[in-house]
Amino acid sequence: MTFISYAQNFEDIRLWRALKQFENGFYIDIGANDPTHDSVTKAFYDRGWTGINVEPMQAYYDALRQQRPNDTNLQCVASDSAGDLTLFGIPGTGLSTVDPATAEERTALGMDVHRQTVKARTLSSICEQHAQNRAIHFLKIDVEGHEETVLRGMDFATWRPWIILIETPWARDHTWEHLVTDAGYQAILFDGINTWFLADEHLDLKPAFDIPPCNLDNFQLCRGHAFSHPVSxxxxxxxxxxxxxxxxxxxxxxxxxxxxxxxxxxxxxxxxxx
The missing domain is CATH 1.20.5 (Single alpha-helices involved in coiled-coils or other helix-helix interfaces)
Incomplete structure (x- = not known):
């Protein structure tokens, strides 16, 4: 069966190569954004996987609820404590952030930034309520400068995602990376957009990441993908x-x-x- 890729940088192909032998798997997507466009989890959902989508923007949250009825969809942000936060929303993009410095940079670039108050939860509390005893096959984090506070809200001693991918375009001087590696994970790959980590107990999956996606993965890009021809x-x-x-x-x-x-x-x- 041909694998249809929706992710922006072949993330779903890399994950499928490592995890395709597991049925009815489970994922957590922090900053899920659109349920289809550039989605890392869409291809897995289509194959019977389920998971937790965390998305604060109303339009994307509504779309997730409609198109992902078997998932747990939460309208909030993940942080290091519960409470209210200011979200700097940029409608129609995946660039919304709760990081003020990032918001200032995007305002200076002329982006249409709107302030709104959103609920925050720790990733540990989300796992405790919704992951329960499930194995977490992968955790994706795409939070536009808010990575450290997300990670500080996760108890990696209790909850052990097998694979973690964190969007970190260009910058490679992460002050937060030790929060992952000190918790028993190894950085195995930087793909130009994401930094990938493997749990020490799942290092047997590392060979799946040794080469980039290729035609042996038997995949096609979804219609309208940025790397494909535009839809006329x-x-x-x-x-x-x-x-x-x-x-x-x-x-x-x-x-x-x-x-x-x-x-x-x-x-x-x-x-x-x-």
Whole structure:
């Protein structure tokens, strides 16, 4: 079965290579954003996995609730303590942040930044309530400068994600990295966007990360992916037409299977014979 990749930098392909032998796996996505576009977890959800999505922005949270009914979707941010925080929201992007310095930089760049108050929870409390005794196969963190406070709210002695990937574009001088490595994880990869860590007890998975994604992974990029050809108006119209045709066929099959249609069809055949 061809693997359809939705993630922005092949993250889901790397994860699938390491974890595809496990059925009904479990993930945690901190800063989940859109349920499909650039999603690290979409391909896993489509294969029966479930998890926890943490997303404070209303539009993305609503979309997650609609498209991910089997997931636990939480409208909050992860932090080092519970309470209220100011979210600097940038609608329609994955660039919203609770880090004031990052927000100032994005305001200076002319981005449309809106302040709003959001609820904060620790990652440990989220795991305690919603992960329970589940194995956490991977934890993804994409929080735009808020990484350290997220990590300080996690008890890695109790909750042991097998794989952790943290978005860290360009910068490599992380003051927080010791919070992960001191907790029994090894940094195994920087892919240009994310730093990847493996739990010491799961270092047997490391060979899956030794080479970049390639055609041996049997994957295709989803329609509209940034690394693929853009979707044209004609493509969108064709997709809409195919969806309408599939809907019409489904309605026709439902009508043909109805008792009324079968009775009328039987009556017509009887009349034709007389």
């Amino acid at each position: 108006d004609a493509d969108q119209q064709l997709t809409a037409a195919l969806q309408r045709a599939e809907h019409a066929e489904a309605q026709l099959r439902a009508m043909q299977n109805s008792r009324t249609w079968q009775a009328l069809h039987k009556l017509k055949k009887t009349l034709l014979r007389t």
